Each structure stands twice: as C-alpha cells, then as structure tokens.
Amino acid sequence: MSPSPHFSFIVNGLVLTSPASFATPSVIGLLCLNGTLRTSVGSKIISVAVTPNGYADAVNGDRFVMPEERQMSFSSLLDIIERKVRSSGVYYVQKQCSNLTDEMPELTGDVQTHIPWMSEALGKQPDAVNFWLGEESAVTSMHKDHYENLYCVISGRKEFVLLPPTDRPFIPYELYQPATYRQKQDGEFEIVDEDSPKVPWIPLDPLNPDFERYPSYRLAKPLHCTVEAGEMLYLPSLWFHHVRQSHGCIAVNFWYDMEYDIKYNYFQLMESLTSAVGTL
Template sequence: MHSSTAVEQCLYESAEEARELYIHDVVPRLKSPPTALEFYRHWVAQNRPFVVEGGAADWPACKKWSSKYFREKYGDKVLSVAVTPNGRADAVNNGKFILPEEREMTFDEFLNEMDDETSDVFYIQKQNSNLTLDMPELLPDVVEEISWATEALGAKPDAVNFWMGSARSVTSMHKDHYENIYVVVKGAKEFILHSPTDRPFIPHKSYPLAQYLKTNGTWTVQDISSTPVPWVSVDPANPKYNEYPMYKKAKKITCTVKAGDLLYLPALWFHHVSQTDGTIAVNYWYDMEFDVKYAYFQTLDKLNGLLGR
C-alpha cells in the first residue's frame, strides 16, 4: 500500500472509531446544568458538547433585552460594529479571506440598520470581551462567569462576548482554542458541528487576507499585506460536493439553541452558525488545556496538510 494511502486509511479508521465510541448523532440536551465534577469528567475530558435547556432562562437579560430596551437605556452608547455587503464576515469569498469593515456607531443607529433589510449587514461580533470592556452596563443582566465551568476549569473566562444581529449574518465554519459556553438570550442559533476527528474530511486552504471597505456608496475588497490565512474551504450549509467530495464522509451534527438555552461547545470543534432575526447571545471563552487532545489534533492537522487537505 502506498504510504499516503496507508495514512489516509488510518485517518479514516480513526474517525470511524471515534464515532462508534463517543460521538453521537445528536447533541445531548440536559434539563439542568452539570456539577463542576460532572462537567469536567463527562464533557470536557471527553470533548463532547451538550445543551442545557433553559440553563439561563432566569437571567434578567432573557426578560429585559430587546431593541426597545436597548434604545431606551443605551441608545446613545457608541459601539464597534462589523459591516459587510453580504453578512459573511471573517469568511472566504472569491478566493480571499475577507474581514468586515469596522464602524463606530450608536446603539440606536445600529438597531436602525439591523432592522432595515435593504441595508448592508450590520453585526455586533467583536470578540475582545466586548461585553466586559465595551458594555459593562449590561453585566448585571447576565453573569460574569459560569460558576460550574469556572470551578471545573480552575480559571475565570478569558473573554465574555456580546453578539447581536439579523438572520443575514452567518458565521463561517471554523474552530476555536477555547472551551466555549454559548448562551442565547433572544432568538435562536443553528449550529452545524463537526468533531475534531472529522478533520480528514474537512478541506482547508490558505487564503490571502483582505477587508471589505465602502467608499462613496460602493463596496470594494482591499488586499491586506499579511501571511495567508488557513481556513475551512467548504460551506457546510451549502457544500459543493463536486469540488470537495471528501466532505461527504464527514459527520454533520446540527443543534438549535433557543432563547434561555446554554450550549457547551468543546475546544477544537468545527462550527458554522446561523441565526434568526434579532438574535442576541453572550458567550464565555475559557482557555483550553494544551494537553494530549491538543497535541493529537495538531498531529491530525499536519498529516492532513501533508495530504493536501
């Protein structure tokens, strides 16, 4: 057997074995949060996601947050907003990885734009702990940390992020080096998930970096001098199997997170996210342990890179 063929066979068998042993067809849904010990032993250590139905339903934010509330309380507050012509920020388009245009505007101006379906696509998505740094006024409506996650992981979250946008905003498939607790406050999010063990079937390429810019009413794409960005090539919501036939072998898991629900998304899981109009969410990023799971995935990633994937 040719060496590359032997490597491919090993990768496929590894993915199949993971599916047989611990990766289910659906994301488990719990009625109450786990204890810290349960969370670490059954979910973090095993790198498996779950949803707690109504896990944040008692947060004041779930009752209070709305466009009307934000207009009345924080309409004049200045925010950093991602703007694109198509709702695909931080995504591959026409052979480039394109960043959004970042604009400063008031909450009131953002809400006006978000509600206008004829406008460009506006999305609050800054991932720099924008809730704690830019919107500390909203913190009393949520929690500063997820207590059982903080206890299990032995640290407070590295970042707490606020997300708000329309159904036109879509997050392209990627992975993060964080244990992610994702809470939907209003609306619903649809996640398409893949375990890290599906890496052999998920095509990657390196793309030149660029950014959307709008000048005098016209959108352009401006190239940025930078090292190429490695990114997932396939769109799992609309896969081009003729271009990426290996993706047919991947195990796609879908998961809907509704208002008041809490999703635990393990580190290194691939995820693509869409949402309903006016969806608001808060997520807590806890730094992952760079342990044997990380080392295994790095090896898996490099082997696939050698095979041109």
C-alpha cells in the same frame, strides 16, 4: 441568581442546558430590541461588523475577507435591526474581544460575567465574554476556536453545524490573501487587500457542500443543532462550527482558554497527517 442548569442532553461532548444559568430572570426584559436596551446602552458607541453579504471572516473568491469595522451608537444599530433605517450592508455585533464587559458593562448587572460551575470545573475565569446581535443574513463561516465555548442564546435562536476534531481529514483548508471590505460613498463595497501573510481558511459551505471539489467531505459527520432562547450550548475547543441566526438574535458567549494537553497534541497529529497526505 437563576437555578442551576438542567442537562437536557449530552451527545459527543456537546451539552445543551435548560433553563439558562447565565442571566437573571429579568434579562429577557432587559435585552430586547426596544425599551430598556435602547435606554440603558442606546448612546454607547460600539464596534459593529459591516459586510455586503453577511459573511464576515470568510472566503470570497481568492480572498479571505474580513468585515469593515464601524463605530456607531447602539441606538443607530437598533434602528437598522428593527428596519427603521435602510442600509445596503449587513450589520453584526460580533467583536470577539470581551465586548460585553468592555463596551457594554451596563448589561453585566443582568448577564453574568462568568458561568460559576464552568469556572469551577476549569479552575479559571473566561478570557472573553462576547455579546452578539445582528441581522438574519449574518453568517459565521465554518472554523474552529482554541477555547472552551459556552454559547448562550438570550432571544431568538442560533443554528449550528458542528463537526468534531476527528473530522479534520475531511475538512479542506486553503491559503488566501487577507483583505477587508470597505463601503464606498456610493454605498457599494470594495475589497481592499491587507499587507499580511496568507491565511488558512475553510472554503467549504456545510449547508451546500461542493462534493465535486471536496469529495472527502462526504465522510464527515456533521451535527445540526438549534439553540433557542434560554438555552446554552457547550462547544468544546477545536470543534468546527458554522453558525446562522434568526433576525435580531441576542446571544452571549463565554470563552475559556483551552488546555494545551493531550487533546491538543492529538489534534496537531491529525493536522500533520492531513498536511502530509492531503484530505482523504
């Protein structure tokens, strides 16, 4: 087992630890874009999100568009990531249903299935352990999760924009018709509407905010954080986050279900007040 983590800094509830305590020393050698990774799980069929622009689960015009979910072998994905095969889409392993343990259990010999000190602190095991691998163009639009999130980068880097729940009055939400990308035989993508209720989502891009349309966002206080290989980010539940990555970045995150306690009640109050008066 690797040594206990050293806390390099703590700010506003966000913790970066180094060295990582989520993997054995051999994990960097195992989870590489060639060699052992291709050998150990290359033939496995996994779920891959495919989009025309890298934005899965994001606003596109007047739609909230989800990716096309494609089943393919790990080796086929690696051929695309390594640019041995050309593709008109952007590919990202991002299925958030404990895909590490469900689709790639072979890797759990080197990647822990929980973080012992976090499991002890919270008195529970993680609800999901998710594996992430994709192209540089794959971007996670700004959102929040109802989980205590330990985000661990194994190779490459992740770049986060982080905003606390107290910034909710400055963050716009709008309702959108849900839809899904679908790639046609000619390689072009179409947007197909889903037969389901409208979805509330954040239309703002924190990297290029439209202050004319969303002037209240000027009052927000985003934090910018880069998580390098071997580092771990503690992202508290209900924090807003936007994520970019280096090409071929490999990461694993651990989702622990949040407690619906006074913190959640406070956030619900913030939501209700914001709905009543609008963004400030």
